[in-house]
Amino acid sequence: MSTDSDISTPAAPKLAVNEVMKINSRHLRGAIASDLADASTGNISEESNQLSKFHGLYMQDDRDIRNILKKEGKEKAFAFMLRVRLPGGRATAKQWIVLDKLVDQIASPSLRLTTRQTFQFHGVLKGNVKKLIKGMHEVLLDSIAACGDVNRNVMAPPNPERDPVQQEVYQHAVAWSEYALPKTRAYHEIYLDEELVAGGEPEIEPMYGDTYLPRKFKTGFAIPPSNDVDVFSQDLGFIAIAENGKLAGYNVTVGGGLGMNHGNAETFPRLADVLGFIPADKVNQIAEAVLTTQRDYGDRTNRKHARLKYTIQDRGIEWFRGEVESRSGIIFAPARPFEFTTIEDPHGWHRNADGSWFYGLHILSGRIKDIEGWPMKTALREIAEIHDGDFRLTPSQNVTISGVSDSKKVEIEAILAKHGLTSENNRSSLRLNALSCVALPTCGLALAESERALPDILKKFESVLDTAGLHDDAISLRVTGCPNGCARPYLAEIGFVGKAPGKYALYLGAKYNGTRLNRLFSPSITIDDAVTLLTPIIKRFALERQEAEGFGDFCDRAILPEDATFHSVGTPRTAV
Numbered sequence: 001m002s003t004d005s006d007i008s009t010p011a012a013p014k015l016a017v018n019e020v021m022k023i024n025s026r027h028l029r030g031a032i033a034s035d036l037a038d039a040s041t042g043n044i045s046e047e048s049n050q051l052s053k054f055h056g057l058y059m060q061d062d063r064d065i066r067n068i069l070k071k072e073g074k075e076k077a078f079a080f081m082l083r084v085r086l087p088g089g090r091a092t093a094k095q096w097i098v099l100d101k102l103v104d105q106i107a108s109p110s111l112r113l114t115t116r117q118t119f120q121f122h123g124v125l126k127g128n129v130k131k132l133i134k135g136m137h138e139v140l141l142d143s144i145a146a147c148g149d150v151n152r153n154v155m156a157p158p159n160p161e162r163d164p165v166q167q168e169v170y171q172h173a174v175a176w177s178e179y180a181l182p183k184t185r186a187y188h189e190i191y192l193d194e195e196l197v198a199g200g201e202p203e204i205e206p207m208y209g210d211t212y213l214p215r216k217f218k219t220g221f222a223i224p225p226s227n228d229v230d231v232f233s234q235d236l237g238f239i240a241i242a243e244n245g246k247l248a249g250y251n252v253t254v255g256g257g258l259g260m261n262h263g264n265a266e267t268f269p270r271l272a273d274v275l276g277f278i279p280a281d282k283v284n285q286i287a288e289a290v291l292t293t294q295r296d297y298g299d300r301t302n303r304k305h306a307r308l309k310y311t312i313q314d315r316g317i318e319w320f321r322g323e324v325e326s327r328s329g330i331i332f333a334p335a336r337p338f339e340f341t342t343i344e345d346p347h348g349w350h351r352n353a354d355g356s357w358f359y360g361l362h363i364l365s366g367r368i369k370d371i372e373g374w375p376m377k378t379a380l381r382e383i384a385e386i387h388d389g390d391f392r393l394t395p396s397q398n399v400t401i402s403g404v405s406d407s408k409k410v411e412i413e414a415i416l417a418k419h420g421l422t423s424e425n426n427r428s429s430l431r432l433n434a435l436s437c438v439a440l441p442t443c444g445l446a447l448a449e450s451e452r453a454l455p456d457i458l459k460k461f462e463s464v465l466d467t468a469g470l471h472d473d474a475i476s477l478r479v480t481g482c483p484n485g486c487a488r489p490y491l492a493e494i495g496f497v498g499k500a501p502g503k504y505a506l507y508l509g510a511k512y513n514g515t516r517l518n519r520l521f522s523p524s525i526t527i528d529d530a531v532t533l534l535t536p537i538i539k540r541f542a543l544e545r546q547e548a549e550g551f552g553d554f555c556d557r558a559i560l561p562e563d564a565t566f567h568s569v570g571t572p573r574t575a576v
Contacts, residue, residue: 013301021047022149022211027184027203028054036190042078042126054150054212055187056083056143057129060122064441080124081442082107082132083146087177088156088170089117089393095139096384096391100377102135110377113366115435115487116153116218117393118146122442133191144187149213151180151291155220155229158345158392159400161352165242166223172238172283173221179284180219180291182208207288207295214298214306217291218257220395221250227340227514229395230488232256232271232575235308236290238283241336249279251335253575254290254320255312258485261304262499269490269517270309271572273317275324276332289328293320340513344433344474345394349409356389357404359412362427365436365451366397379419383412397435428462429474435488439481439498446481448498453527454479457496460531468542475551476512479504490517493552494534499524506530509556515575518552519560 021030030051035044044052049059061076069076084099091099099119103111108123124132136142146153156173160166183205188194205212220229223240231237237253256272278286290308297315299305312320325331347360363376370377380399384391389403404412416422437443439450457479465471478492483505489495491514495507503524510518522533541554549557 015300016303016306018050018149018303019211019214019300021050025051026186027205027210028148028182028186029184029190032186033190036126036129039127042075044126054145054148054182055191056085056146057081058083058147060442060444062441063444063446078126079122079442080126080129082121082124082129082143083114083153084119084121084136084141084143085146085153085177086118086141086393087154087174088160089158089395090170091119091141091391091393092139093384093387093390095141097381098135098139099141100381100384102132106131106135110367110369112438113363113368113393113397113399115366115395115397115437117155117158117395118153119393120438122438130191137192142187145181147216149215149217150182150208151177151213151217151219153177154180155218155234155395157221157223157226157228158394159350159352159358159402161354161356161358161403162350163245163353165240165245165247168247168280169221169223169238169240172280173219176219176284176287180207180287182212207292209295211300213291213295214300215303217294217308219287222340224338225341227343228345230343230491230514232514233258233269233488233491234272235294236287237272239338241277241338247280248336249277250283251275251277251338252286252290252332254324255309255317255572257307257309258488258490259307260483260485260490262483262497262505264304267304269485270313271515271517271575272309273312273572274335274575275317275321276334277336278330278332282328282330285328285330286324289324289330292327293323297323340515342474343396343476343512343514344429345396345398345400347398347432352403356402357406357409358389358392358400358402359404359416360394360400361398361416361421362432363398364431364434365454367451373420375419376421379415379421382415386411386415396433428458428465428471430462430465430477431458433474433476434458435476435478435492437480437486443481445484446498447500448481448502448504450479450481450487450498457527460527461494461534464531464535464538468539470538470542473551474512476510492518493550493555496527496530502526504530506533508552509560510552511556511574512550512552516552516556517573519556521555521560 035048058081106128107121112120154177160170219236220234221238222231233256238250252275253272258269260267294308392400436450436454439446476492477494478489479496481498496504506522507518508521
């Protein structure tokens with residue numbers, strides 16, 4: 001017969017290292033301030049590196065010269081990447097000018113636009129981090145929560161002046177971004193020299209708690225028929241439903257996420273589920289309920305299993321809906337009909353509902369720099385100096401020059417023409433729909449080239465497409481240096497995911513409008529071999545496609561074998 005002493009209680013699961021670190025960080029302060037002040041090294045401690053991500057900072061090094069420095073017995077060429085918080089991608093002309101100057105003075109000589117509608121600085125030396133953040137602060141910009149286990153930069157359609165619905169959606173995106181900011185003053189103390197108030201009330205995080213979220217949390221707002229934000233890839237999505245020219249509310253989606261690991265079947269991309277419809281004025285209530293449910297039930301023992309997609313995959317969408325309804329006090333109505341038809345940004349000149357203009361400018365990989373015959377950085381700075389509107393960064397790494405008056409339109413056209421940039425929008429549809437992450441030489445996770453390889457990849461495929469008469473057919477091609485999916489490659493009709501130097505996993509068959517994931521076609525292939533492999537398929541597509549059938553649809557129907565898989569069984573591959 002057993003006694004109480006014979007019965008052992010199962011040990012509590014061991015928390016991931018990051019969870020303990022957050023608990024002990026004093027609300028994201030840690031030792032960051034002292035590490036940044038240490039001039040003996042360009043590096044910071046690993047703990048400070050993890051905590052600084054909550055402040056928009058990533059420690060990196062130049063991998064092109066890593067081995068050379070190692071042979072010479074020298075420290076790695078450390079530098080920071082800083083990501084700006086910019087909900088909906090809006091930057092004023094004054095902010096643009098200041099960022100342009102800062103990148104010249106204390107960062108690499110180029111700005112980069114990300115796939116989450118914001119700016120990234122690269123090559124920021126440790127001694128310049130505070131200078132950069134203070135310079136941004138002077139024009140009311142910050143990098144708070146641009147990274148880390150929190151709600152990150154909120155995405156939204158980039159041109160709200162087009163009509164009242166777009167304007168209202170943009171305002172909701174900004175309101176949620178502000179509402180979901182961490183309340184800690186750590187950022188202001190460390191980088192802006194705000195003094196810690198002694199003897200005051202204890203600092204609390206009413207929504208995040210002391211351990212914040214188990215992993216990153218991404219939110220996007222979409223307005224059909226455009227799915228430019230890839231809303232089904234977001235942890236939390238709001239699909240605007242317009243009726244009679246007014247915003248009726250949103251269909252809410254949850255559980256999207258694209259990161260995975262090669263060879264680990266327990267990690268996988270997943271498209272979001274639709275929870276239902278809510279009135280437009282309930283965005284923050286529902287968003288907070290979704291976020292806190294993930295806060296309380298997300299996996300804090302295994303960071304590879306900590307995203308919201310795994311919480312929903314494990315517990316079920318019906319359970320999750322009930323939990324959100326209970327926390328918010330809002331009952332979801334049935335989702336309302338909607339249809340996505342495109343992901344491509346509008347290029348060239350377009351008239352807004354208020355009578356102003358905007359100009360959509362394509363920027364390959366979002367890299368704003370001057371090269372011979374293509375002085376993009378100079379042209380945009382000159383435009384900013386005379387522009388009385390603002391700039392909008394898009395989810396596809398492009399920029400729109402927005403709020404342009406009739407008189408300024410003439411001046412801006414002249415600047416674009418002077419620098420030869422009007423021809424940039426006459427590119428192939430493949431190029432206009434292409435995305436890439438930064439990858440080498442700065443990303444520590446990159447297994448292969450991405451941004452630096454994209455121009456050559458496009459040239460090779462454009463030659464094949466032109467021969468097949470498909471120059472103007474919209475086909476999405478995306479490249480990443482690793483399987484984390486920063487450029488959303490698993491939603492590309494042609495997706496290349498870095499596997500090793502010069503080698504990529506090749507995926508085909510996503511739906512162009514972002515509502516179906518692709519599938520693995522080749523586990524490891526060079527770009528040249530991929531071009532050879534896909535050339536006859538592209539030719540078949542040109543000859544055999546059905547009416548209105550996209551390249552991804554054709555591959556999914558006619559090319560991919562029945563057992564071509566991508567992710568674990570039961571994971572949503574097609575959005576419904």
